[in-house]
Amino acid sequence: MNQTIELLKKHRSIRKFKETAIPEEHLTEIILAAQAASTSSNIQAYSVIAVKDPERKRRFAGLAGNQQQIVESPVFLVWCADLNKIRTAIRLHEDVELKQNVELFLLGTIDATLAAQNATVAAESLGYGMVYIGGIRNNPQDVTDLLELPQLVYPVFGMCLGVPDQEPDIRPRLPLAAVYHQEVYSKEGLEDEIKAYDEITRHYYATRKGGGRGGEQETKWSKEMLRRFNGERLRGHMHDFLLGRGFELK
Amino acid sequence: MNQTIELLKKHRSIRKFKETAIPEEHLTEIILAAQAASTSSNIQAYSVIAVKDPERKRRFAGLAGNQQQIVESPVFLVWCADLNKIRTAIRLHEDVELKQNVELFLLGTIDATLAAQNATVAAESLGYGMVYIGGIRNNPQDVTDLLELPQLVYPVFGMCLGVPDQEPDIRPRLPLAAVYHQEVYSKEGLEDEIKAYDEITRHYYATRKGGGRGGEQETKWSKEMLRRFNGERLRGHMHDFLLGRGFELK
Incomplete structure (x- = not known):
């Protein structure tokens, strides 16, 4: 159809990476492309944190359920919903708090996800591979501590980025x-x-x-x-974790 | 940098559309590109509904706060988080219910958003313009009724698609x-x-x-x-609406 659609349609998650580093100018291009994604009424309620330190990547890998690809990928990005930025902007003018509810939680989560998917497309257009890591929500408080996230910021998912060292088949989708x-x-x-x-x-x-x-x-x-x-309730800790970070789900 | 990144970086929301229809083969390509996006553990917990009927578009426009661009765009896509599909799959084997919590709500919301952003990139690569319509969450129950959504499906946002009839400047983002x-x-x-x-x-x-x-x-x-x-709590009805649709936020 065209080059961009071909790129989108050949996406598959990459879980083995070469040791090759990602030049900082490529990372900057990837994040600028992420920033160009739509954001609800321009609130830009997300942040992204790049983790490259090997020892820190090892700790994230452990927290995400021993996902070795986090250690092997040269850059591990953590995409966060971030209402702290809006709170900070508002408090430049008035000493008030953001009124939380599930809609604000949604706005931050959606903004982070839109931006992350643009980053994925940009990275793949440069020849990199990636995989999303929802597993960081297994231990979201430890992840929050390691990233020194302020209140009103929570890690939505991680993203391993690097030069692919495998060529997996494309997984078929539902009809x-x-x-x-x-x-x-x-x-x-x-x-x-x-x-x-x-x-x-x-x-x-x-x-x-x-x-x-x-x-x-x-x-x-x-x-x-x-x-x-059909087993246990999935990540049953998320509700209390989110409330602890200042979000409300009511 | 490359064609795809240039495309991503020149995104801006389009709110005026020509009357030109979108050929069904383009829509199919756009949705197939959306399906190629990552999805949490391949659960594919989303659906998308295309609304083209002029009278129905008028009703959605009213529900979203009189957003005229919904009427003018030839296709209005509504992106939904969809756990009904997983429930249906499970119940092919056992007579059980999905155990709901905020994590499942998150999985569906994230899956819908990843797919929608791929659709955006695909559509823009074909020369179309788009704008997300979060305003459908102003009246989510009426939107749900008009789309005949089953339990465990909720409309995350809409998307106007069509041939642009304006050339707005690109809005600058945060540093x-x-x-x-x-x-x-x-x-x-x-x-x-x-x-x-x-x-x-x-x-x-x-x-x-x-x-x-x-x-x-x-x-x-x-x-x-x-x-x-700083005003009223934003869309304070969302919590009760979501619970009414069978989601849990605990």
């Missing part, structure tokens, strides 16, 4: 019809689309080359969802 | 140092960076050509933040 609806949400056909996708993922895991996170994995998508979401 | 930190979050200098940015935005609003949402606007960023966040 278009399971994602893309016309005028109203179509409830018809979803079960069949999931069953069709189950066969596609079964074939993919049977034949794929390289990549993947390793560890336990069901090859049918619907069974993998059952395995993931 | 890099206010967003990009090394190893730890730097608390030094933020006030000065905000004051420097206040002068930049003041100059921008004094000289800009085209674009903008119109209406009241402070020209210094920090004052605009004060105006926006």
